Amino acid sequence: MRTVAVIGGGAGGMLAALTAAEDKQNRVVLFERQQRLGRKLLATGNGRCNLTNTGAAPENYHGETPDFALPALRAFPPEAALDFFRGLGLVTVEEFGGRVYPLSNSANSVVDVLRFALEARGVRLLTACPAREIRREGQGFSVRTEAGTLHADKLIVACGGAAGEKLGGGKDGYELLKALGHRRTALRPALVPLVTAPEYPRALKGVRADCALRLLRGEEVLAESAGELQFTETGLSGPAAFDLSRAAASGGDRLTISADFFRAFSEDEVLGLLRARRETFPELLSAELLTGMLHNRLGKMLVKYAGLPQNAPLSTLSDAALRALAAACKDFRLEVRGTGGFDAAQVTAGGVRCALFDPETLESRSVPGLFVCGELLDIDGDCGGYNLQWAWASGRLAGRLGR
Numbered sequence: 001m002r003t004v005a006v007i008g009g010g011a012g013g014m015l016a017a018l019t020a021a022e023d024k025q026n027r028v029v030l031f032e033r034q035q036r037l038g039r040k041l042l043a044t045g046n047g048r049c050n051l052t053n054t055g056a057a058p059e060n061y062h063g064e065t066p067d068f069a070l071p072a073l074r075a076f077p078p079e080a081a082l083d084f085f086r087g088l089g090l091v092t093v094e095e096f097g098g099r100v101y102p103l104s105n106s107a108n109s110v111v112d113v114l115r116f117a118l119e120a121r122g123v124r125l126l127t128a129c130p131a132r133e134i135r136r137e138g139q140g141f142s143v144r145t146e147a148g149t150l151h152a153d154k155l156i157v158a159c160g161g162a163a164g165e166k167l168g169g170g171k172d173g174y175e176l177l178k179a180l181g182h183r184r185t186a187l188r189p190a191l192v193p194l195v196t197a198p199e200y201p202r203a204l205k206g207v208r209a210d211c212a213l214r215l216l217r218g219e220e221v222l223a224e225s226a227g228e229l230q231f232t233e234t235g236l237s238g239p240a241a242f243d244l245s246r247a248a249a250s251g252g253d254r255l256t257i258s259a260d261f262f263r264a265f266s267e268d269e270v271l272g273l274l275r276a277r278r279e280t281f282p283e284l285l286s287a288e289l290l291t292g293m294l295h296n297r298l299g300k301m302l303v304k305y306a307g308l309p310q311n312a313p314l315s316t317l318s319d320a321a322l323r324a325l326a327a328a329c330k331d332f333r334l335e336v337r338g339t340g341g342f343d344a345a346q347v348t349a350g351g352v353r354c355a356l357f358d359p360e361t362l363e364s365r366s367v368p369g370l371f372v373c374g375e376l377l378d379i380d381g382d383c384g385g386y387n388l389q390w391a392w393a394s395g396r397l398a399g400r401l402g403r
C-alpha cells in the first residue's frame, strides 16, 4: 500500500481523491481546512451549481499558457464528467448555452454524491484540518497539520485559488507549493462584478435583465457579452457583466459600458413598440412607456435616463422623445470605475506556473510524486460551468498519479 495525501476538499481535490482511491494500492487521505467538504461548491451557480458546460472548448480557458489545460480537458471532457456524475446517481439537466445543473436545482446534490462516493471508497476525510506545511521527505512527503504530521508517498495539492474569500478562497496553496520551489504568476480577481458610477445601479439594485453588453474605450469596442445582468449597490453583476470583467480589469481608465436591453430588436423596432404604446394608451403617463416590455423599475429608469418627463400623457410625447427613449434602450451607458476584489470574484486569474508541471499528468517537473489541480494553477475559465469543468478534469488527471 502507498499513502496518497490530497490537500483541499473542493471540486478538484474530491475528484482527485476519488480517482486515486480507484486503485486499491492507494490509501487516500483528504485534508480539508473548513468544517465540511465542498463549501465553495455549495455556493456555485447561485446555489444551483452550474457543474459543466457541454460546449466547453479551448477558447473558454485563459492564463499565460492556456493550452496547458488541453490534455486534461480532452481526457475528461464534459460528457465524461456527466457520465461520471451519472454513475454516482446525480441527475442533471442542460439549460440554455450548454450550462448543466443538477435536476434538484441544488448544489447540495453535487456535494452529497461526491461525499457518498468518498466514504464508499474508503477515503479518510480530515475536515477542519488545514495543511500548514509540506516537505520533501525521502522519496515522499510530510504534511504537517495541527493534529500531527502525516507521511505520504504521493501528494496532490488542490487548495483552489484566492477567489471567493468568504467561501474558503485563499493563498494557502500558493504558499505550500512555493516551499517546494513552485512559483506563481500575478493573481487577479476574475469573473467579478463591475464597479460603475453608482447612481443608476443603486436605484435598480436587485433588478435582473437580459441584455447585450459592450465594453467601450471612447467608441472602440474592447469586449462584448450577452445574457443576464444584475444591478447592484455598486455596479453590475451577473454572467454578462462577469464576462467583461477580464477586459475591464486590464483595459485602463476611461471605460464605459453600453447595455442593450432589446438585443433581439433593432432601434426602429423598439421605436415601433413605443409608438404603438402611445397609440393604444394615449392617456397613460410616460413613466409607464416601457411597462410590459422590461422590468418596471428598469423601464422607469430608462425613461428618466432618456430625459423624458415622468408624468406626461403619452399623447403629448413627440416622435423625437420616443426616438430618444428607443436609443437609450439600445445604448444605455455607464462609466466603469473598476472591478470587485477577490471577495466578490468567482475565479482567480493567474496561479501556479503551468510550465513547472507536465500537462499530460499534472506532476511537478522538479518534484516527482507531487501533483496539482484546479484553480490553483494559472488556468481560469469563462462564466458558465467552465471552471468546474477544469476542476473536475484536472482533478481526475492528477488523481491518476501519472498512470
Ligand SMILES: Cc1cc2nc3c(=O)[nH]c(=O)nc-3n(C[C@H](O)[C@H](O)[C@H](O)COP(=O)(O)OP(=O)(O)OC[C@H]3O[C@@H](n4cnc5c(N)ncnc54)[C@H](O)[C@@H]3O)c2cc1C
Pocket: 007, 008, 009, 010, 011, 012, 013, 031, 032, 033, 034, 037, 038, 039, 040, 041, 043, 044, 045, 046, 049, 050, 051, 052, 129, 130, 131, 132, 158, 159, 160, 161, 163, 164, 167, 168, 169, 170, 172, 173, 345, 346, 347, 373, 374, 375, 376, 384, 385, 386, 387, 388, 389, 391
Ligand atoms: C460564488 C461562486 C460561484 C461560482 N459558480 C460557479 C459555477 O456555477 N460554475 C463553475 O464552473 N464555476 C463556478 N465558480 C468557480 C468554481 O467554484 C471554482 O473554480 C472551483 O471550485 C475550483 O475548484 P478547486 O477544487 O480548484 O478549488 P475549491 O473548490 O476552492 O477547493 C479548494 C479547497 O481547498 C481547501 N483548502 C485551502 N487551503 C487548504 C489547506 N491549507 N489545507 C486543507 N484544505 C485547504 C479549501 O477550503 C477548499 O475547500 C464559482 C465560484 C464562486 C466563488
